[in-house]
Amino acid sequence: MWRMARPRKPLLSRARIVEAAGALVDAEGLEAVSTRRLAAALGVSGPSLYNHFRTKDEILEAVADAVSARVDLSMFEPESGRDWRGALHTWAHSYRDALSDHPNIVPVLARGPGRRPAGLRLADAVFGAMTAAGWPPAQATRIGALMRYFILGSAVASFAQGFVDDETAYDPSDYPHLGQAHLLAERRQEVDEGAFETGLAALLDGLSLQYEALPEA
């Protein structure tokens, strides 16, 4: 047997690490990602990762950024022919879909744009489209932020994921109004989808009211 020090061709790359980390997060959750486990999945030893990322956290940030990067932003381009409201609606769904494909990384994503370029690009696109539609800059910033709250909130505070799968944990006499039916797993996902749709519609209706009250430019 001979010992490998530096291979002729690098065994790792940032892209390979991010991909493996993403797969591990998806399959087993955030807590399952340790540098040793991740390295093992890549066929190398733990410390090797530090040749490509400075910290484990940077790896997770990169995974989160990769998810953000897959959110469609084309609806904000003028060529899309959508008004601000339609663009926001389509975008919100695209964003939510991207998050629900990778629910385990959402806490990292929610922690803020930080240094993740895709997160900032998102904010920038919304801001640009809203100001182009006639919203005053201050309101455009707020719209970007409040949409983020709602969309990330719906992913992170998901009604469905929140419950323990143990019927006996919830005594109906403690919560007279909450029907036992809500505690069934299938019902919970329905609740989440209905709440997202209802909330998004309310948000956009409310913003439309404000928009109509805007003084002409």
Next chain:
Amino acid sequence: MWRMARPRKPLLSRARIVEAAGALVDAEGLEAVSTRRLAAALGVSGPSLYNHFRTKDEILEAVADAVSARVDLSMFEPESGRDWRGALHTWAHSYRDALSDHPNIVPVLARGPGRRPAGLRLADAVFGAMTAAGWPPAQATRIGALMRYFILGSAVASFAQGFVDDETAYDPSDYPHLGQAHLLAERRQEVDEGAFETGLAALLDGLSLQYEALPEA
């Protein structure tokens, strides 16, 4: 010197542990809470905690529940004389205030009601008040969930906390619309407050529209 095994009076209690853990979370963040550090702050050794809680996670859940428990719910009582919209508005602010007093525990809180009684009591109160006001049960459930998304989202995805305090991290040429001004810490808090207020108003306006369209009971 003599060795202490069991003291005549217990050194610890669930309440003391939760209080110390909450203080540690507030002062130094979630990651700072290790069983050894927390035990040291309480003047005991690490394993002692396991006489009162089954896991470290249960301790953090209890801290989160204590925060939830401090959210005012009196506006949902019929005696408060508030209509559903006014109650929701007041409650949302009370909730947000409770969270912004303890921002570091929010990720735990957001992870869902789980087994935390106060979280479920919240959901139950909103549901009860909305149905009492005439909302159909399915919509009442959705309103509880969507308000939770927005409020927790605003705490967890806070614009203010999200940025790194390093001006050079954000190249303006990468984000043409995002003014450099937004990156100042003071501006960021303004953005969060404005976005919360704008979003809440839009949400309630939108829900009012739906409410008016409801068939008479």
Next chain:
DNA sequence: ACCTGAACACCGTTCAAGT
């Protein structure tokens, strides 16, 4: 430049031993 094994200073949790 990029990998390795050894090492450091931590973790959460279990458990036998003490009173």
Next chain:
DNA sequence: ACCTGAACACCGTTCAAGT
């Protein structure tokens, strides 16, 4: 019942050594 120290199986990260 409730605390202790020792121990187990982990962590993230650093670093000298190898090619």
